[in-house]
Amino acid sequence: MHNLRTYRYETHLHTYPVSKCAHKGVREALLFYKVLGYDGVFITNHFIDGNINMDRSSPYEALINFYFSDYEEGVKIGEEIGISVFCGVELSYKGTDFLVYGLDKEWFLSHSEICDMKKSQQLQLFRDNGALVIQAHPFREASYIDHIRLFPRCVDGVEIYNGGCTEFENEMAERYADQYSLLHFSGTDFHGVKKKYLCGIETQKIITDVNDFVDIIKSNKAICFKE
Numbered sequence: 001m002h003n004l005r006t007y008r009y010e011t012h013l014h015t016y017p018v019s020k021c022a023h024k025g026v027r028e029a030l031l032f033y034k035v036l037g038y039d040g041v042f043i044t045n046h047f048i049d050g051n052i053n054m055d056r057s058s059p060y061e062a063l064i065n066f067y068f069s070d071y072e073e074g075v076k077i078g079e080e081i082g083i084s085v086f087c088g089v090e091l092s093y094k095g096t097d098f099l100v101y102g103l104d105k106e107w108f109l110s111h112s113e114i115c116d117m118k119k120s121q122q123l124q125l126f127r128d129n130g131a132l133v134i135q136a137h138p139f140r141e142a143s144y145i146d147h148i149r150l151f152p153r154c155v156d157g158v159e160i161y162n163g164g165c166t167e168f169e170n171e172m173a174e175r176y177a178d179q180y181s182l183l184h185f186s187g188t189d190f191h192g193v194k195k196k197y198l199c200g201i202e203t204q205k206i207i208t209d210v211n212d213f214v215d216i217i218k219s220n221k222a223i224c225f226k227e
Contacts, residue, residue, distance in 0.1 A: 006202045006223075009213075010041040011088070012099060012136065012159070012187025018045040018070040020053040023192030026074045030083055038200070040084030040207060043071045044099055044187075048115075050092030060112045068105045086210050090136065093119040095145035098155065099187070102131040102214045123154040132214040134185045137162040139172040150176065156218065157183025161226040163195030164188075170226070183217060186224035199226045 015029050016022040024032070026043070033041050046052050048063040056063070071087040078085035089100040089108075098119075103126060108114075114122050123133050135151055136159045158177035161170055177184055186199040201222040207213045216222050 006204060007039040007206050008037065008200060008202050008225075009207060010038055010188055010190065010198075010200045011185070012044050012090070012162070012199075013041050013190045014045055014090075014192075015043055015070045015074070016192070017053050018067060019191070020046070020051045021191055026070050027077050029190065029192065030074060030077050030081060030085065034081050034083045036198075038083065040078075040086060041074075042086045042088040042101065042187075042213075043074050044088035044090045045070055047089050047091045050090065050097070060115065061109060064105065064108050067108075084207065086207070086213065088210075091119070091122065093149070095142070096138075096149040096151075097136040098123060098151075099134040099136050099159070099185075100126050100131050101134075101217075102126075102210055103129060104210075120151065120154050123151065127154075127156065130211075130214070132156050132217055134159055134183075136187070137165050137169065137173070137189065138176060139169045140165055141169065152176075152180040152182065155182065157185045159185045159187055161186035161197070161199040161224055162189050163197045163199045163226075165196070183220065184224050185217065186226060197226045199224070201225070 010033055014022040015026045054066050074085040091098045126133055133155045134157045135155045158173050160174040160177055186201055188195055188199045203216055203222050
């Protein structure tokens, strides 16, 4: 008899205090997804080039240590309550955002040169080091976004479902991904307040670590969902 069990993961999640715009702390966010029956979450707070809740002129090492603090707390809480917690990064460029998976705290601590790179160079460096790079909500329209920017040659995939986007914005993202043969991706963009949808991925095997996740996405073995 075939095992029909699937595993559900939130891939785009912000927590307080690292993300200035988040409304829930790590424990509260993890309990929310635990109650919903999720198998795991990826904490993808705003990086040091975005809406991080720390003075961005602080020393690089201090910023990185603060950035990873919510994730490190999340791992402990996840072990306590029974939900897997993984780390991602959301980078920003004037309202254009990218999700990066597969690089850890030690990698970022040893690559302070990213602060002097333009965004396309950063993204290429991440990919050269094995990371999965996703453009988040590429067609979002909002007061803080001056204009839509697309980076089809610098990313592996596109967030075709985002919980904070309209149906039209998500549909445009999916068309864009298909036209450029980019991977499909999905995440709620959870900040602690109600979104239009819950979005994420389902897999037929449990994700054991971030590298496993990157392989699953790059191999097109995940199903995007929106509900």
